[in-house]
Amino acid sequence: MKSPENVLVLTAPSELTANDASSLRDKAKTRFTENYTDINLDCSHLGFIDSSGLGALISLQKLAAQRSGTLRLLKPQSAVIQILELTRLHRIFEIVPG
Amino acid sequence: MSGSLEKVIFICPDSRPGLERVAGDGPLALALYLGKPLLDHALDGLARRGVKEVLMLVSAWPEEIRRFLQGSHTWKLSVRVVTESVEPSPGTAAEKHAAYKAHEVLTLDFLPQAPGVPVLTSLEAWHRSRAELLPLLAPSMIGTQEISPGVWTGLRAQVDPTAVLTAPCWIGPAARVSRRARVQGFVEEGSIVDHDAVVEDSTVGPSTSLGAMTLLKTSLAMGSHLLNWRTGSVTHLTDTFLLAPLTRSPTPSSSIPGRVAALLILLCTWPAVLLLAVVRGGSLFHRALAAPTRQPAGTRIAPQGNPVPYREIASFTTLWRRWPMLWNVVAGEFAWIGNPPLTPQEAGSLEGEFERRWLEAPTGLFTAPEAEGSFPPWDDTAKAHAALFAGCADAAWRRRILIHSLRMLFLGQPGIPSPASAP
Numbered sequence: 001m002k003s004p005e006n007v008l009v010l011t012a013p014s015e016l017t018a019n020d021a022s023s024l025r026d027k028a029k030t031r032f033t034e035n036y037t038d039i040n041l042d043c044s045h046l047g048f049i050d051s052s053g054l055g056a057l058i059s060l061q062k063l064a065a066q067r068s069g070t071l072r073l074l075k076p077q078s079a080v081i082q083i084l085e086l087t088r089l090h091r092i093f094e095i096v097p098g
Numbered sequence: 099m100s101g102s103l104e105k106v107i108f109i110c111p112d113s114r115p116g117l118e119r120v121a122g123d124g125p126l127a128l129a130l131y132l133g134k135p136l137l138d139h140a141l142d143g144l145a146r147r148g149v150k151e152v153l154m155l156v157s158a159w160p161e162e163i164r165r166f167l168q169g170s171h172t173w174k175l176s177v178r179v180v181t182e183s184v185e186p187s188p189g190t191a192a193e194k195h196a197a198y199k200a201h202e203v204l205t206l207d208f209l210p211q212a213p214g215v216p217v218l219t220s221l222e223a224w225h226r227s228r229a230e231l232l233p234l235l236a237p238s239m240i241g242t243q244e245i246s247p248g249v250w251t252g253l254r255a256q257v258d259p260t261a262v263l264t265a266p267c268w269i270g271p272a273a274r275v276s277r278r279a280r281v282q283g284f285v286e287e288g289s290i291v292d293h294d295a296v297v298e299d300s301t302v303g304p305s306t307s308l309g310a311m312t313l314l315k316t317s318l319a320m321g322s323h324l325l326n327w328r329t330g331s332v333t334h335l336t337d338t339f340l341l342a343p344l345t346r347s348p349t350p351s352s353s354i355p356g357r358v359a360a361l362l363i364l365l366c367t368w369p370a371v372l373l374l375a376v377v378r379g380g381s382l383f384h385r386a387l388a389a390p391t392r393q394p395a396g397t398r399i400a401p402q403g404n405p406v407p408y409r410e411i412a413s414f415t416t417l418w419r420r421w422p423m424l425w426n427v428v429a430g431e432f433a434w435i436g437n438p439p440l441t442p443q444e445a446g447s448l449e450g451e452f453e454r455r456w457l458e459a460p461t462g463l464f465t466a467p468e469a470e471g472s473f474p475p476w477d478d479t480a481k482a483h484a485a486l487f488a489g490c491a492d493a494a495w496r497r498r499i500l501i502h503s504l505r506m507l508f509l510g511q512p513g514i515p516s517p518a519s520a521p
Contacts, residue, residue: 018470021479051470051486055479062478081181085160086489087482088451090181097180 006069008036010060012046016053025056028063037069043076044098049083061092070094105151106144107192107200110137111207112157112185116221116330119320120303123392125159126218127206128166130286130304132228132235133242133252133270136206136217137166139235143210145173152177153198157185158451161489211235221327225301225318228284229266241271252287261291270304283314288344305344312340321345350430351391351460360427360434371411371421378413383422385409388432389445392457405442406431406461417507420463427463435496435503436462437484438476448481455485464503466491 008031013020028039039060049057061071075098076084084090110127120129127137144152152175156163160181167177186194188203204210207218211234216223232250236242241253248265251257255269264282269275273285276293283300285291291302292310302308303320318325321343324333335341350357375382387405408431409422423439426432432439437459440448448454459466466487467473472480487495 051466051483052479054482054486055477058478058482082161083486083490085181087485088455089482089485090160091157091183091451094183095181 006036007038007040008032009040009042011042014045014047016046016049016056018050018052021052021056024053025059028060032063037064037067038072039064039069040072040074042074043080044074046080047077049080051087054083054087054089057089057093072096074098104147104149105153105198105200106149107153107155107188107195107198107203108140108144109185109188109191109203109205110154110156110158110163111205111218114207114218114220116325117218117224119323119325119332120221120224120318122320125156125162127156127163128159130270131217131224132232132268132284133239133287134235135166136209137163139211139231140206140209141173141175141177142238144204145175147210149210150176153195153200154179155182155186155191155195156180157182209235221318221325221330225284225327228268228301232266232268232284236268258293273302276310290344307338307342307344309338309340309342351433351436352427352430356434357428357430360424364424364428367421371418375411375413380413382412383409384412384419386439387442388439388461389442389457391460392454406439408432408439417464417503423463426461431461433460433462435464435466435491435499436460437487438462438465438467438474444476452485453481455488456481457488459484459488459491464499466495466499468506469499469502 008028010024010028012024016024032039041060057071064071072094074096076095081090081095084093084095110125113121113126117126120126128135131139154163154177156179160179164179167179188205192200192203207216209215209217209231212231215227215230217227218224236244236250239252242250244250246263246265249263249267251269252271252273254272256274257263257269258275258277258279260277261275262280263269263275264280267281268284269281270285270287270289272287273289275281275285275291278293279291279295281291281297283297285297285302286304288305289302290307291297292308294311295308296313297308298313298315300314300316301318302314303318306319306321308314308319316326316328318327319341322335322341324335324341352360385407387407389405406426408426410419411421423432427434437456439461440456445457448456467476467480467483470483472483
């Protein structure tokens with residue numbers, strides 16, 4: 001079990017599209033300092049995600065995987081889960097239901 | 099009656115060693131087993147045991163499982179599907195979903211009708227369990243009848259009067275056993291055992307034709323594959339008179355109007371395009387191979403084809419270089435809108451279900467990743483565009499791809515490197 005200080009907590013915007021994907025990616029890269037291994041992304045407010053947003057999530061996952069960590073999506077809404085399932089990304093990310 | 103609801107956690111299998119061919123391009127839980135998907139039997143068994151609520155944990159093919167569950171409510175069960183990234187063990191599932199307060203955690207490795215009979219633990223179990231489960235499962239299926247002790251036939255099964263059926267024997271719905279054939283085993287839905295063929299302690303999988311005078315012994319015949327359940331060996335047969343899948347040909351990637359439009363554009367534009375290509379010099383065409391499209395689960399059509407040869411105009415750097423691919427659209431091999439062509443090597447390097455989703459959409463002239471601004475070498479975002487397009491390309495997105503692509507075409511935006519330059 002990872003201790004909380006190893007986990008970077010981020011909040012996803014209400015829409016994760018091409019407009020917001022790079023800012024989320026940049027924010028994660030900047031804040032994912034050496035003491036972190038895992039990323040928890042609070043998705044409770046995320047109502048829409050497109051393929052660019054999925055690309056950003058994969059970048060976050062790879063960022064965590066470089067330190068043998070993982071990306072956890074916290075409380076994603078059913079529409080987001082559906083997209084993750086359709087693209088089979090539910091097999092890559094750890095989804096923590098609400 | 100206590101009035102309390104009986105709740106179970108039910109774990110759908112991810113995959114099982116040796117059963118990859120059994121599942122085909124779809125969830126193992128929905129593989130046909132004695133006339134019905136295995137999961138159908140399991141839910142029927144749960145309902146008969148008095149279970150009222152099921153928390154179903156699914157890692158592989160969750161949307162196919164959901165679609166299947168939506169299709170029927172005959173079990174009178176309340177089923178909630180929760181996706182997992184990997185198939186959990188019963189212990190992990192109980193711990194993770196402790197709040198659900200389940201009475202039991204079950205897996206599909208055993209059917210509730212016979213908890214002591216393994217079904218999915220090996221290829222041998224997949225075949226041999228049928229003998230024990232047949233008398234338990236067959237009576238509850240519509241249209242089945244026991245024509246002699248231990249010999250069951252499904253709805254619309256046809257058995258020639260000269261054929262010899264020996265228990266345990268199951269001839270599935272719409273299956274046909276021809277004259278003088280001998281069957282001691284299981285013939286699944288829509289299959290044919292041709293005249294004088296012999297099935298001995300074996301299973302003929304769904305929609306499979308076993309040729310005349312063929313002997314099938316201690317094996318499973320699945321399409322054109324022969325799986326020996328005793329040794330685990332797998333043989334691919336190319337002689338269709340011995341063994342063949344009874345599946346229809348893959349549907350064309352483009353519609354008739356789309357193919358006609360491609361032909362008209364080819365006819366109207368070829369002098370100008372070829373003249374321009376010749377003027378630019380160099381070799382005219384670049385020849386390449388596109389990996390075949392994978393058919394999505396549940397379509398029951400031939401899952402794999404051969405790589406598709408196509409040409410591009412080598413000297414063009416914009417989307418116009420794909421002009422010769424219009425011929426592939428005419429032939430029904432490519433679509434107007436789809437995913438970019440991948441070489442067989444590129445397709446082989448796709449890892450995991452997410453990346454392989456790329457191949458579940460047809461190869462297109464105008465493509466989702468390119469319209470969204472991704473170009474070779476394909477990165478994770480391009481793979482996300484391709485996977486999402488394969489999963490849910492709605493009319494609005496297709497329209498957006500078309501508009502973006504036409505803009506690229508007529509404003510001459512570069513950015514389509516040749517496949518040779520892609521890694």
